[in-house]
Amino acid sequence: MTSDPDINSAEAISLANTYADARNYRRAEEVLRSALVHDPHNAGLLTELARAQHLRGDNAAAEKSARDALAITPDDAYAMRIYASILFELRRRREGLSWARRAVDAAPYDHLTHYEYARLLATAGDAAAALPVATEALRLAPASADAHDLMGVVYGMLGRRSESTAEHEEALRLEPGHARAVANIAVNRANSRNLAGALAGFTEAGRLDPHIGDDVRKSITATVRQWLSWTTVAAWAALWLIGQIERNNDGPTTTSGARVIAGLAFVVLVVMFGWLARSLPRNLWGPILRQREFRSLKIYLGLGVVVLGVLGAFAVGALVNFWVLAGTLLATVVVSWVAPRFDKDWLDKVRLDKH
Amino acid sequence: MERNPDAVELRLHLAELLLADGRYAEALSHCSNALTQDATNAAALTLLQRCSAALSAPSGENATFNWSAAEEQVADIIEPAFVDDGDGSPDVENEHDADVLAPSDIKLADVAGMEDVKARLEISLLGPIRNPELMRAYKVSARGGLLLYGPPGCGKTFFAKAVSGELEANFYPVGISDVLQRWLGGSEKAVHDIFEVARRNAPCVLFFDEVDALGMRRTNMRGDSGHRTVVNALLAETDPATSDNTGVYVMGATNAPWDVDSALRRPGRFDRVIFVGLPDSDARAAIVRFHLRERPVAGIDLKAIAARTDGFSGADLAHICDTATQLAMADSVRSGQVRPISMTDINAAMDQIRPSAGEWFDIARNVVEFGNRDGTYDDLAKYMRRKRFR
Numbered sequence: 001m002t003s004d005p006d007i008n009s010a011e012a013i014s015l016a017n018t019y020a021d022a023r024n025y026r027r028a029e030e031v032l033r034s035a036l037v038h039d040p041h042n043a044g045l046l047t048e049l050a051r052a053q054h055l056r057g058d059n060a061a062a063e064k065s066a067r068d069a070l071a072i073t074p075d076d077a078y079a080m081r082i083y084a085s086i087l088f089e090l091r092r093r094r095e096g097l098s099w100a101r102r103a104v105d106a107a108p109y110d111h112l113t114h115y116e117y118a119r120l121l122a123t124a125g126d127a128a129a130a131l132p133v134a135t136e137a138l139r140l141a142p143a144s145a146d147a148h149d150l151m152g153v154v155y156g157m158l159g160r161r162s163e164s165t166a167e168h169e170e171a172l173r174l175e176p177g178h179a180r181a182v183a184n185i186a187v188n189r190a191n192s193r194n195l196a197g198a199l200a201g202f203t204e205a206g207r208l209d210p211h212i213g214d215d216v217r218k219s220i221t222a223t224v225r226q227w228l229s230w231t232t233v234a235a236w237a238a239l240w241l242i243g244q245i246e247r248n249n250d251g252p253t254t255t256s257g258a259r260v261i262a263g264l265a266f267v268v269l270v271v272m273f274g275w276l277a278r279s280l281p282r283n284l285w286g287p288i289l290r291q292r293e294f295r296s297l298k299i300y301l302g303l304g305v306v307v308l309g310v311l312g313a314f315a316v317g318a319l320v321n322f323w324v325l326a327g328t329l330l331a332t333v334v335v336s337w338v339a340p341r342f343d344k345d346w347l348d349k350v351r352l353d354k355h
Numbered sequence: 356m357e358r359n360p361d362a363v364e365l366r367l368h369l370a371e372l373l374l375a376d377g378r379y380a381e382a383l384s385h386c387s388n389a390l391t392q393d394a395t396n397a398a399a400l401t402l403l404q405r406c407s408a409a410l411s412a413p414s415g416e417n418a419t420f421n422w423s424a425a426e427e428q429v430a431d432i433i434e435p436a437f438v439d440d441g442d443g444s445p446d447v448e449n450e451h452d453a454d455v456l457a458p459s460d461i462k463l464a465d466v467a468g469m470e471d472v473k474a475r476l477e478i479s480l481l482g483p484i485r486n487p488e489l490m491r492a493y494k495v496s497a498r499g500g501l502l503l504y505g506p507p508g509c510g511k512t513f514f515a516k517a518v519s520g521e522l523e524a525n526f527y528p529v530g531i532s533d534v535l536q537r538w539l540g541g542s543e544k545a546v547h548d549i550f551e552v553a554r555r556n557a558p559c560v561l562f563f564d565e566v567d568a569l570g571m572r573r574t575n576m577r578g579d580s581g582h583r584t585v586v587n588a589l590l591a592e593t594d595p596a597t598s599d600n601t602g603v604y605v606m607g608a609t610n611a612p613w614d615v616d617s618a619l620r621r622p623g624r625f626d627r628v629i630f631v632g633l634p635d636s637d638a639r640a641a642i643v644r645f646h647l648r649e650r651p652v653a654g655i656d657l658k659a660i661a662a663r664t665d666g667f668s669g670a671d672l673a674h675i676c677d678t679a680t681q682l683a684m685a686d687s688v689r690s691g692q693v694r695p696i697s698m699t700d701i702n703a704a705m706d707q708i709r710p711s712a713g714e715w716f717d718i719a720r721n722v723v724e725f726g727n728r729d730g731t732y733d734d735l736a737k738y739m740r741r742k743r744f745r
Contacts, residue, residue, distance in 0.1 A: 015535055022568035022614060177572065206725030210613050213721025287724055 009035055009042050016048050023211060025056035043072040047079040050086065059089045077107030081116045088120050096120055104133075111140035115147055118154065127157035145175035152184055161188050179209030183216060190223045196279040198223050203281060220284065221291040227276055363389050363396065370402050387691045456556055459519040459526040466510070466517055467641030468634060475629045476501075476514065480604070481521055498595050499623045500605035502566060504612040505631035506712040506719075508670025510638075511608035514631060515562045524558035524604065531568050534585060546588035550598070557602025566607035566625065567614040586616050595623045610715060612731075613722050630734040633712060633742075634669055636661045642669050646676035651683075651695040660701060666710040666742075678704035716744045 012035030019028035032049040039045060046069035053062035066083040073079060080103035088096030100117040107113045114137035121130035134154045138147045152167030165188045171181040186201025199220060206216035280288070356362070356369055366389045373382035382402070389399040463473050463481075480501050483490050503511040512528070519526035529549055536542045553561040563569055570586050592598050593605060607625050609615060619625050634642060640657040643664075647655060664672060679700035687694050716739065723736045738744075 011532075011535075015532055018531060018535060018568050018571075022565075022571045022611070024565070024568060024610075027565075027568075203725060206721060207728070210718050210721035210726055213718070213725055216721075216725065284724060287720075 009039050009045055013044055013048050016052060020048075020052055020055060023055075025052050028052040029056065041072060043069045043076060043079065046072070047076065047082055050079075051082050054082065054086050054089065059086050062086045063090060075106055077103045077110060077113050080106060081113055084120060085116060088123070093120075093124055097124065109140065111137045111144060111147060114140065115144075115150060119150055122150070122154050122157060125157075127154050130154045131158065143174060145171040145178050145181065148174065149178060149181045149184060152181070156184065156188060156191075161192060164188055177208050179205045179212055182208060183212065183219065186219065190219075190226065195223055195227055196275065199279040203284065217287060217291065220280065221288050224276065224280070224288060360388075361392065363392055363399070367396075367398055367402060374402065374405060387693070390688060390691050456525040456527050456552070456559070459516040459560075461513070461516045461520045463514075463517045463521055465520075466513065466638070468637030468639075469510070469514075469631070472514060472629060472631050476518060479627050479629065480518065484522060484604070498600070499627065500593065500607060500625040502607045502609060502612060502615070502620075502625040502628045503631050504609050504628060506633060506668055506715040507610050508668040508673075508711070509631050509633055510669050511631050512562070512564060515560060515606045515608065518604070518606065519560035519562075522558055522560065522604065524560050524602075525553075525556045526560050526562065527553050527556070528562045528564060530564050534569060540584075542585045543588040546585060546592055550592040550600070550603070553603045554600065558604070559602065560604045560606055563605070563607040566609040566619070567611040570607075570616050570619045571614055572616050586619065590618055590624065593619075593624045611718070613726060628731065630732075630738060632738050633666060634672070636665075638669075639664050639667065639672060642672045643676060646673050647680075647696065650676075650680055651693065653695040653697055655696070655701065656698055659698070660705070663705055666712070667708075668710065668712050671708060671711050675701065675704045675708050678707060720744065 012031050016028040016031045019025070019031065029049060029052040032045055032052060036042065036045050036049065046065050050062045050066035050069060053059070053065060063083075063086050066079060066086055069079045070076065070083060080099050084096045084099035084103060086096075087093075087099060090096075097117075097120055100113075100120050103113040104117050114133050118130045118134035118137055121127075121133060131154050134147070134151045138144070138151050141147050148167045148171035152164045152171065155161075155164035155167060165185055168181045168185045168188070171178050172185075175181075182201055183205035186198045186205065189195075189201055190198035202216050202220045202223070206213050277285075356366060359365065366385050370382040370385035370389070373379075373385065386399050386403040389396060390403065463476065466473065483495060503514055505511060515528075516526055527549075533549065534542055534545050536545050549561070553559045570589055593600070605625070612620075612628060615625070620628075639661040643655075643657055643660050660675075664675070667675070679696050682700040682703055683694055683696040686700075719732075719735055719739065723732055723739060727733065727736060
């Protein structure tokens with residue numbers, strides 16, 4: 001019973017789509033291939049085969065299948081759309097955009113052709129061109145969660161963050177389990193320096209859809225790095241200043257006020273680290289710190305410098321100018337909070353991956 | 356032939372005559388000789404196949420042997436070969452049902468290794484069913500389904516068959532193509548009919564393969580998917596409040612339990628999950644033995660193979676056996692001499708084939724890290740830690 005009997009093309013496509021929805025692309029491909037044995041020139045089967053191969057990551061094979069399909073039905077907008085996506089993945093972006101445009105012309109009332117064209121434009125970084133296309137997709141399918149999510153991505157790229165978040169939230173309202181919308185809201189939070197909210201969002205997105213776990217892990221890594229990088233830079237600056245003062249000072253000048261400020265800076269730093277630690281589930285710290293981005297000695301050196309600076313405020317106070325030390329430690333906190341973001345580019349890129 | 360040993364046509368004619376005379380082994384030898392001279396000779400290959408088929412078929416002597424009389428003579432000494440109407444054999448209600456039901460003669464003891472899985476099956480399913488008094492005493496119910504999950508090609512279906520064998524129940528495997536119908540309402544009717552067949556033939560293990568595709572999360576489906584109704588139908592048929600599934604043991608297998616609709620995981624549905632990991636050493640040796648059992652082999656060191664294939668799935672091991680067989684066969688065709696599969700072929704095959712479960716464990720890692728707050732996948736997490744997949 002479990003083996004597939006000789007099924008006709010329509011049934012094969014239906015079955016393959018079910019497997020593709022379940023992300024079992026290999027099985028989808030098998031079903032389509034066995035149907036193609038009996039009906040080798042069926043454009044529908046070839047197009048679906050191209051889609052399954054594309055989703056599986058075999059874009060070279062997918063390109064051939066899509067070309068075969070288009071040779072049989074050159075006006076099929078669906079085949080054009082699949083072909084465009086494949087070419088884009090093969091880094092033939094100009095051709096991909098051209099085919100996506102042709103698909104729009106061939107089926108101007110199909111929201112998916114507009115959606116795909118807008119998605120490719122946004123992925124190519126042309127948010128301004130993507131905006132009207134995404135708007136048209138949304139006009140044709142106002143109840144499509146994916147269309148709202150894409151609109152949010154385009155707004156986000158244009159810096160219209162509140163509109164972007166509103167679109168992602170609308171996508172979530174329409175489809176509560178839309179993991180990518182959750183992740184995209186988290187990207188907006190990270191870019192608004194709401195790092196705790198961003199981390200919670202990314203973690204939730206990973207829970208909703210484990211298939212995007214790699215992207216989620218990288219986004220969390222980027223967020224944590226964003227926090228740590230500037231702390232590290234500021235801490236290095238503090239250490240350098242301490243060194244300068246130590247070299248130029250004739251003798252130690254300590255005051256109780258300096259100690260209070262240094263102590264305050266220490267407490268704020270500890271709170272910030274504690275807050276960061278609490279924002280991320282404990283079991284994720286190991287995997288995050290094992291990411292390639294954290295295999296950098298300078299980050300750990302930087303953290304060490306923070307500790308040294310704090311210790312300097314209390315234990316080796318006799319050696320440094322405490323007013324300067326306290327000020328630089330406070331600056332560490334301030335800089336880490338308000339500094340621009342190293343990882344913004346990465347976070348923006350994550351919005352579009354594998355939409 | 357002795358005067359002109361290179362005359363292929365003549366040799367093949369002789370082989371044909373020998374074949375007609377029932378002297379298959381001699382005919383086979385001439386075919387091999389002809390292939391040595393011309394490996395692409397289609398007539399020789401056809402004759403070779405006919406010789407092989409004739410050799411593997413029962414001989415004339417055996418065909419006339421009175422098996423029934425012999426069985427009667429030894430009936431007190433050995434068990435009959437086939438039991439048609441034995442007490443333990445499940446009944447099949449009608450002819451149509453017989454087409455889809457397959458009584459299983461596999462037991463858990465037939466599964467080599469994998470002791471963890473066997474123990475879990477015993478505790479969560481077989482033990483309660485075998486001890487109804489205990490169930491009553493502890494106020495527990497054996498209702499609800501059992502979902503086996505794990506990397507592809509690791510014997511989930513085989514375990515389901517073994518459960519069926521242990522329960523001496525009919526085994527009813529259901530694939531997605533048995534359920535999905537093109538016409539409106541067809542899939543729901545198919546689900547209902549499947550459950551009706553299982554109820555009619557209780558005790559019955561109703562086994563749904565690829566549950567992730569059959570009962571996928573409704574959020575994963577495309578908007579126009581007619582698949583939503585299948586999940587609803589499955590929910591209705593497994594609802595203990597509206598359906599009497601006494602004697603129907605619902606089991607499922609999936610590679611991706613995290614993609615199964617959460618409603619299908621609620622109490623009364625697939626509410627128990629068991630992780631079936633990669634085959635352990637004993638299981639790997641048994642799988643290799645199974646796949647080579649009817650092939651000419653010599654000097655196969657199962658322990659050595661098992662030691663070298665940690666991380667391979669059952670499907671990978673089957674692939675190794677097939678590849679080794681092809682290597683030996685290709686060599687035989689080249690040399691004209693039938694040569695058994697040896698460790699050299701197995702080693703060459705193992706060099707070519709990589710474990711295929713890595714992709715699955717990448718997703719599983721994400722599940723363990725992000726989606727295991729309720730502890731559903733603790734077994735998987737432990738397994739991955741033990742196997743250093745994390």
